[in-house]
Amino acid sequence: MRLAHAAGAAxxxxxxPLCAQGGPPRAWQQRIDVALPLPVPVxxxxxxxxxxxxxxxxxxxxxxxxxxxLDVAGVAVVAAYVDQKGDCLGGVPLELxxxxxxxxxxxxxxxxxxxxxxxxxxxxxxxxxxxxxxEGRVKDSAVxxxxxxxxxxxxxxxxAAPSQVAPSGLLLRAPYENQDNLVTFAAPRRIKVRADGxxxxxxxxxxxxxxxxxxxxxxxxxxxxxxxxxxxxAFLATWRLEPARRNGEPHEAWVxxxxxxxxxxxxxxxxxxxxxxxxxxxxxxxGD
Numbered sequence: 001m002r003l004a005h006a007a008g009a010a011x012x013x014x015x016x017p018l019c020a021q022g023g024p025p026r027a028w029q030q031r032i033d034v035a036l037p038l039p040v041p042v043x044x045x046x047x048x049x050x051x052x053x054x055x056x057x058x059x060x061x062x063x064x065x066x067x068x069x070l071d072v073a074g075v076a077v078v079a080a081y082v083d084q085k086g087d088c089l090g091g092v093p094l095e096l097x098x099x100x101x102x103x104x105x106x107x108x109x110x111x112x113x114x115x116x117x118x119x120x121x122x123x124x125x126x127x128x129x130x131x132x133x134x135e136g137r138v139k140d141s142a143v144x145x146x147x148x149x150x151x152x153x154x155x156x157x158x159x160a161a162p163s164q165v166a167p168s169g170l171l172l173r174a175p176y177e178n179q180d181n182l183v184t185f186a187a188p189r190r191i192k193v194r195a196d197g198x199x200x201x202x203x204x205x206x207x208x209x210x211x212x213x214x215x216x217x218x219x220x221x222x223x224x225x226x227x228x229x230x231x232x233x234a235f236l237a238t239w240r241l242e243p244a245r246r247n248g249e250p251h252e253a254w255v256x257x258x259x260x261x262x263x264x265x266x267x268x269x270x271x272x273x274x275x276x277x278x279x280x281x282x283x284x285x286x287g288d
Contacts, residue, residue, distance in 0.1 A: 086186075150256070
């Protein structure tokens with residue numbers, strides 16, 4: 001950090017009374033405290049990335065084993081529109097733990113009966129955000145095209161934001177009650193989501209910490225569905241690397257890792273659903 005101006009304390013001006021022999025002190029003999037405030041200095045932040053560690057040579061991956069028969073689980077977060085009769089007219093996936101879940105979830109919502117949301121006037125159309133637990137298994141996996149690069153020293157890498165699905169025109173025009181006015185939230189009577197097993201070809205990107213002993217001991221996912229984080233963790237645990245070097249000596253380093261992964265996923269099944277009262281969803285205006 002740089003200081004744009006030097007800091008200083010407030011000045012104190014003192015006028016000491018003269019030694020008068022007898023009699024009350026005159027006005028010009030009184031002590032006067034005058035605080036003169038100085039401008040507060042501006043502090044400028046230097047752009048910096050705490051993950052950037054300077055090294056002369058990047059780590060080299062020597063061996064790794066992609067996981068097989070690994071159980072995985074996650075939560076799908078979806079906003080559903082439920083009319084005053086309890087029919088779900090559609091939904092918008094907000095966060096998906098695995099690839100290829102959008103269609104199975106939206107199809108199941110369309111077949112699910114809900115208890116409609118209510119206000120003091122009775123049932124109303126409303127949006128409700130649901131958390132649907134999903135679980136399955138990575139039966140087999142393979143990773144290709146791995147690459148390492150040093151993080152940008154100017155700014156930390158940012159995780160990719162979940163891709164957003166726009167509501168249909170019907171949902172954009174559907175009347176809904178503001179969540180703050182609801183007495184009860186819409187809730188599904190029963191929901192069971194199943195996604196058939198399939199192969200998924202996905203991009204993997206993560207920030208990895210490589211120790212001077214040639215192991216990966218920490219990672220920050222940057223582009224990977226959250227339900228697959230345990231898969232990546234298990235994969236990284238098998239790594240053996242030639243560590244980064246600085247001045248000819250092994251040195252720790254953070255690196256940005258990119259690769260392609262082919263995952264053979266079993267069928268994915270829901271394990272339960274709950275209404276996420278702390279989350280809200282409001283569709284964009286029809287003209288947006």
